[in-house]
Amino acid sequence: MLNPNNLEEVNYKISMLHTEISNIDNRNDDKDRSGDAGINCPCHSLSEKVPSNNKHVLRHSRVIPIFWGHFYVTNPHIVAATIRMLSDIVSGPYMNGLAQYGVSRGTVLGHHTIDTVPPNSDPLILDRDTVRNTLVSWINSGTVSPAPAVNEKSLIYIIFLPTGSDITDSGAAGYHNFAKFNQDSFEDDLFWAVIVTKGNDDPTSAVRFANNIAYITSHELNEAFTDCDNQGFTTAGGCEIGDICESRDPTCSCCTKFNYNVKGRTWQIEPYWSNWHMNCINGNEPVSIRMFLKEIGINPSDGLRQLGTLLLNIDYIASRM
DSSP: OOOTTOHHHHHHHHHHOOOOOOOOBOOOOEEEOTTSOOTTGGGTTOOSOOOOTTOOOOTTOEEEEEEESHHHHHOHHHHHHHHHHHHHHHSSGGGGGGGGGTOOOOEEOOOEEEOOSSTTOOOSEEOHHHHHHHHHHHHHHTSSOSOOOTTOOSEEEEEEOOTTOEESSTTEEEEEEEEOOOTTOSSOOEEEEEEOOTTOOOTTOHHHHHHHHHHHHHHHHHHHHHOSSSSSSOOTTOOOHHHHHSOOOTTOOOOOOEEEEETTEEEEEOOEEETTTTEEEOSOSOOOHHHHHHHTTOOGGGOSGGGOOSOOSHHHHHHTO
């Protein structure tokens, strides 16, 4: 039982809770490739609250990984390790800090491994239209499922590109995007992220493969969850919560990473911006009940009974944001 008079105890216990979740338009939302010129350089020096705009977020994300290319077909252990990394991010404590943006922990659904035709024919370069049209064709043919529902606001596909392919966004290691799939939807309902894996084609270490792309995976997902269609948490200049914290170096170095430990596994992933702390956070820290109560206009000294809930967890906090 949570003791409302002991905020440290509440913070700790909330951090341990796992949320149970039931089962076109190009944008300039790129992520620097480590060591390359800074695409998001203007964002690195920002120290201001990121506005919510229309607050379009993926509150209860359902993530569908797609592994595209013959490399994944012949190396299923690579796929398995990458799914573990993805699940540790999406359903783990990294999501704690996103509760302030109205985002709960998510879940990873069944994956899809799709070969190139013919095998070993990775496209050298992939533009955004090609990726979008390919994803839509997979959904329409049933190769990838489920399809987005009308007015979908939880499903997101994450596409791990062929290891021989690059993207037209110079210097970027990934991006996330959106479009309208169902004619009856009021707004965009198709959301996806793209992860570049070019050159990361050593099959001898699955963990190394997954760790090489863990930083960009965490970056694109924390942004897609909090700004799925450019109407969520983003500045007027297009800076999202991951862009600000990929580096705090105005000379555009990249990228800041930390060791994220989950269930005996360690992934090197990126921090993100916290409007509550006005600073970068790793995300996996305990949620501050004091900050939460302040955000919803409640004096912590008045106690937690005024919330009117018997269950105070990450899901509840996100629902109040």
